[in-house]
Amino acid sequence: MAKSRLGGLQAVTANDLRSGAVVFMRRDGSWTDDVRLADAAQDPVEVERLIELARSGRNATLVVDPVLIEVAAEATGVAPIRLREKIRAAGPTVTFDS
Amino acid sequence: MYRYDEFDSAFVLERVAEFRDQVARRLNGELTEDQFKPLRLMNGVYLQLHAYMLRVAIPYGVLSSRQLRKLAYIARRYDRDYGHFTTRQNIQFNWIKLAEMPDILAELAEVEMHAIQTSGNCIRNVTADHFAGAAADEVIDPRPYAEILRQWSSLHPEFTFLPRKFKIAVTGSPHDRAAIQVHDIGLEAKRDSAGRVRFAVWVGGGQGRTPMIAKKIRDDLPESELLAYCEAILRVYNLEGRRDNKYKARIKILVHEKGLDDLADDVELEFASIRGKSLDLPAAEIAKIEAYFAPPPFDELPASSAIYDVAVRTDPEFAAFARQNLAPHKINGYSIVTISLKPIGAPPGDATSAQMEAIADIAARYSFDEIRVTHEQNLVLPHVRLDDLPVVYAMLASTGLATPNAGLVTDIIACPGLDYCSLANARSIPVAQRISERFADSSRQSDIGELKIKISGCINACGHHHVGHIGILGVDRKGEEFYQITLGGSADENCAIGEIVGPGFSADQIVDAIEQIVATYLELRDSPRERFIDVYRRVGVKPFQESLYVNA
Amino acid sequence: MSTPEAQPMLWRDGRFVEDDWRFADDSTPLPDGGKLAVSKVRFLADRSTLITRSDGIAIALASGEALGEIENDLERLEMIALHFPRYADGRNYSTARILRDRLRFNGEIRARGDVLRDQITFMIRAGFSAFEVSHPGTQVALRDGRIGSIRHHYQPSSIDGGFEASGYVWRRLSNRA
Structure with missing residues (x-):
């Protein structure tokens, strides 16, 4: 069910259950709010392992809706590719000041 | 209230x-x-x-x-x-x-508020004319009926797991400010020849993926039968509405597939077994609710105000505000003030805590403690004395709330879009901001006149783009934001769904395209009195298409 | 739905009871005695033998299944079971209300399928009187009396017992403490 359709380098993202904040998963299954610190994988077996870990029991009370997203490896760390994920990682592109 | x-x-x-x-x-x-x-x-x-x-x-x-x-x-x-x-x-x-x-x-x-049924497949927050109880053209105040519907629909045991969400709007004016014809049920309160309250009941309107204008299912529903009849409609919808495809689950699809006459027959069958029983509304009960909406203690005032007239003559900025953001009140010496939440370049509909507090203070002192929220994402002070308007204007201006653009090209409706919403395909707010900045000049706006731009970041149409004079729909085209334009939509009593003008525009092109449409309108209009929507209805989509795609 | 399932238990009249009904499928021969529930299809096919049985008979309806063909046999039925394939499929709330309010059915109306604690209050007010519960948390909540924290209702309900008018004609107050 968690079969990846994406193909390239991928990382796991979710929202924190209590706060709703955007979080990304590291290889050890811990969560960070900094996308650059996420762990990504390309090998399908490793990708599968990441998403299975994200969906495993203890995460049910830590995060909501873990999913795989396409990322790129940049000098500063992992970076999202799609606009939606860029906005999720960085916040709204508009700020409120009147 | x-x-x-x-x-x-x-x-x-x-x-x-x-x-x-x-x-x-x-x-x-x-x-x-x-x-x-x-x-x-x-x-x-x-x-x-x-x-x-x-x-x-x-x-x-x-x-x-x-x-x-x-x-x-x-x-x-x-x-x-x-x-x-x-x-x-x-x-x-x-x-x-x-x-x-x-x-x-x-x-x-x-403070007597809650968040019940603001989402989910249930009866959502009942909406009404935002000028209710104040508008000069009002026949019947819709608020008591909206309140009765609010109560009846709250955690209704039968209608909490409907096929899809269900929206009801009520107006009591011939000029529809509540967009009743794009609601699942739209109600227009009016009087019959004997002076009794009757409802015209519209059913099956909606926007989203398949926009439809509601059809009138009853024209003469007695007020005592309002709940019984709505319950009958909801019951038929709950049983017969499609549950196999969420994009076909709204009542508009049932009306479309089943036909209004067959639906009306089923509703009447249920209605026959519900009416005349515990959902019947006795006049005394309606009167009890109506008492909450009794007019505030208005002063007896002359129809005109010297203070107001002087301010209009001497202060051009106040005059611009008065021209654009005031609406006629039913009581002499009073006016309805629209507070625009569309300052040039700002996200439509946002207000800071400080602004909300400033408006609360102004309302407490100058508007009988009342504020209204409009479906066009503005706020309203419903009952301000003409004499007080200059000082109210000054107070609004000092907190950035006196933008004189109500109903103009920069008074844009926009959904939160991809900046916030998990359903969105494209951003809405930045497009609204850039259009607003392009048309920032106040005299240019007022020369263009009434023009309603509405922007949605996905096909769910929370930004009401289908009924915008100019509608903009954001789509995702291979990872790029693209914007499709519709023209000629309208949410009032002359309800219309906008027509797609042609291929979409990139984020870089969309503001130029809007400006081109406006330029075409200005060339085509017979006089400044002929509004954008009037011109569109006269000439159709073609001249706009030609100028848009030839010049592009 | 990945809801963990427990053995279904029947909640009726405020307690868990032994289920005295047997649900027959559409193809196996009908048992000779005992209370028996069948689908509408089976009922219509075997109506003549079913209505002469000495023990109780019931019909089990799918979500939203029409009542038209069985309206005239309601008096003979002791129970109607209404299925919820998913708790979010709310058609049978309306079916229950039609049974109680329009057709004056006085027998048991039983909810089966995806019956969860947060929906049981709605079901009671729509006229359901028995609940087959497979969801462990719901079983515990029912046993502990932690169901239905809301006593104030803005609608007349399909069961008059247990509720009184309060203020306006459309309001009801549960007289349960």
């Missing part, structure tokens, strides 16, 4: 306690996300891109100063110091923690 009695207060507190328990069960793992999601949605809690969003119900858009101050407090204490007023006359807070949600609902209960 309506005030909670002990029953209402007890109900809301029970509901807060219930939700507190549900949140606790989610956090401790007893409830899975699948089980919890519909429960949180029933309390207006969404999970958006960045955080949880709480949508608070503002029944038919009516607020007291005390309530608005509480919303400001919640924005400051629990959120990022601002809130977003929506096209359902509600307010959304974008950065709320789930664990704090029960406390916020308890805060809201203190």
